Amino acid sequence: MIQVHHLHKRFARKVAVEDVSFTIPRGEIVGYLGPNGAGKSTTIKVLTGLLVPDSGAVTVGGLVPWKQRRQHVARLGAVFGQRTTLWWDLPVQESLALLRHIYRVPAGRFAENLAHFTELLELGPFLGTPARSLSLGQRMRADLAAALLHDPELLFLDEPTVGLDVVAKERIREFVRAVNAERGVTVLLTTHDLGDVERLSRRVMMIDVGRLLFDGPLAQLQAQYGGERELWVEFEQTPARSDVAGLRVLASCGPRLRYGFRGPAAEPIARVTALAPVRDITVREPDIEATIRRIYEGGLLHTPS
Template sequence: MIEAEDVVKSFTVRTRTGGLRRRGRTTLRAVDGVSFAVEPGEFVGYLGPNGAGKSTTIKMLTGILTASSGTLRVCGLDPSRRRTSLARRLGVVFGQRTTLWWDLPLRDSLTLVRRLYRVEPAAHRARFAELSELLELDPFLDTPVRQLSLGQRMRGDLAAALLHDPELLVLDEPTIGLDVVSKATVRDFLERINAERGTTILLTTHDLGDIERLCRRVLIIDHGRLAYDGGLDELRRTVDADRVLVAELARPGPPIVLDDPEFGRIEAERVQGPRQWLRLPSAANAATVVAALARRHEVRDIALREAGIEDVLAGLYRGDHAYTCPADLPWEDGPPSGPPERPDHRSMVE
């Protein structure tokens, strides 16, 4: 469904010393040799810190931007040269921008979308009824878009993106700013259309709850380069993220300090009454630490908290890892040993 091979997108950055005097130009690589493939029916998360190149990649996939070099195919088409043909097979939702008509009722907006995509009336009626039921649109179909809540508008945008039954759905921050109920509705809907209709979905988000709930595979881009491609469990094993041991003692006491040749020195980093939190290095054996704790203290209860996806990604972004891109990526000088120095973005002129 998506084939990207050594895709590069560069921008020219102009710097000035003051007034209208031009000092020079610098080339900024927002996307730097990214390669990956997405198969039909996959639900893939595309992650990265701010400025990593996620939105630039999405814009190239949808034909808004043209790649500086490399090969890019979406649904078998070149996005920049076949934008109209691709639009009929692609659905896109940008969480911070609506594709609906602001002053029209939602129903009329969706009718205009049908005419833009030239959807047959019978197919439109069936698809409209299905999306209205799945996204619970009926209560506000006749409400002007400008009067909809953020959650209602987002559901309307999803309906507009899927009204022509696309093969591929590209989502950029679809749950940003949504409340818990609206977010759950959107997640349930995306999970359902992927499982039941086989719609391929590429999801870009900073909400890691979306990733853990929906995605079986994640791509991580950092400094314009692909840093990881694989499953969440494999990602947790890739990055050395610490676990937390929560020990509830029989009575309050000073912070626990464990010093053992098998795991080194571990100190409680937080104390709240009889409960204490100890951070375990990734190499430490939890059973050995618990046994040492039980020998020195009267313990009532113990809980071990594995590193969450937030901790794992924070470690990855900090560089506490080795890059795990596929071995056949076309780096000219071999795979990078770590993130390159990031240029100063403050001088970039849009």
Template sequence: MIHVEHLRKTFTTRTGRFLSAGRRTHEAVRDVSFHIPRGEIVGYLGPNGAGKSTTVKILTGLLVPDSGAVTVGGLTPWQDRRRHVARLGAVFGQRTTLWWDLPVIESLRLLRHVYRIPHATWQANLTTFTDLLDLGPFLHTPARALSLGQRMRADLAAALLHDPELLFLDEPTVGLDVVAKERIRDFIAHINREREVTVLLTTHDLGDVERLARRVLIIDHGQLLFDGDLARLQAAYGSQRELHVDFDGPVAQPEVPGLTLLSHEPGRATYAFTGAAADPIARVTAHAPVRDLTVREPDIEATIRRIYEGDLLRAGIR
């Protein structure tokens, strides 16, 4: 579905004003390659300014790269804009594509004409989405009067009315409560399963990724750091476990041979270790009297943070 080869994009920004103006270049994306087969949900992760939105803009045809080859369903996005965008849907969490002052249903009707959707298809999709996303209560409410969750549901419906093969989602659950998040994740999983819609999901919410994506791409400083299974990411980078110890009173020497001390305060310490917990626990209990201890599993958030922070080798395990 999506083929990206050696993608590069550099931005030039002017600095200063008037005559003192200089130029600074910023490599937003450098030599990024990946392939996404039809029907997959891929989480695209990275800190702000890492190159995520540049990649998405190129894939949607909004931006022309400096070099590299991109095909989406056989088309080069920026060369045949109208044919390309007719086959994709996009939801950007921060902004709506609905007509602000019009009832939701009117926006959906307008989109039927914009995308030239056959009436029967449109009607069938509308019925399905109204049911799945529970649009009924606010179909006749102007977009400006919707809650964030309602707006997001309406936007999702709007992005899918024309049966796109590919869906771009940018922070689809940002600012929503747990229940609303779950409803949207369920819906995305559903349309991916039932309609084989390929989904590229950019998000800061790892809950989205853990729930929806089997595969993640991680980008930072314009470079792809990781491309693979979520499980493999955990196994490869997430193996640091933590041991939290409450000693039986203050300890003069918190350092324990063979363990990495992460932090300590009087009577308390946290160590990092890899592998089984039996040996570290034995070492700590031999070191000083212990009242309580806990082993904490690494979470994906911490894992990814470590990748961003450059603790781990750049090359990754492509």
């Protein structure tokens, strides 16, 4: 769906994107991560056709975004957390009807999509409400419907859950998962909310100072740069000893112990269960937010100069 080869973009004396290459197959959801000013927005603007790169080759669905922009944008959907595509003083339903004409969506298909999205996103209670009177969560749900009414092949999501409460975030994540599974929509997600990444993406790309520093499974990022995994154990009774080879005791309270370890869990579990009878045992993964923070603060992905 997306092919980017040796993308370069500079503004005045500042390099925004330097030699970035990646491909995204159709139907994949990819998290695109990086601190502010890393190059995420520049990449997205090139992919949408808003910016022309200085050099490199980019195609999206076989089209060059800035050369075939009219055809290109007709196949895109975009939701930007800080902006809206709705008309401020119009009821949501009228904004969606206007977008139907802009994208030339057949009446039958528009009605079908609107009904489906109204059900999935629970739009019914505020379809008649002007955009200016919507809560942030309602506006984001309406913007998602607006972005997908014309059946785009590719959806750009930029901070889609920013400022939302837990319930609203989960509703939006469920909707994105649904349209990806049901319609095969390719999704490129840029966010600072690592919950979005954990719930939606198996693959992440990380960019900083204009360079793509990691591209791979989220699990690999965790394995390479995350902290210890934890084994939470509740024994039948307090064991005579708590030390286990290859594990680090993190906390102990009677029969409940918490161990830290790295690598696969099978061997640590076998060693712990051999120590004494176990009532309950749970493996907890490293916190992804802490992992990303360690990477940024410690420069772990930067290669030595």
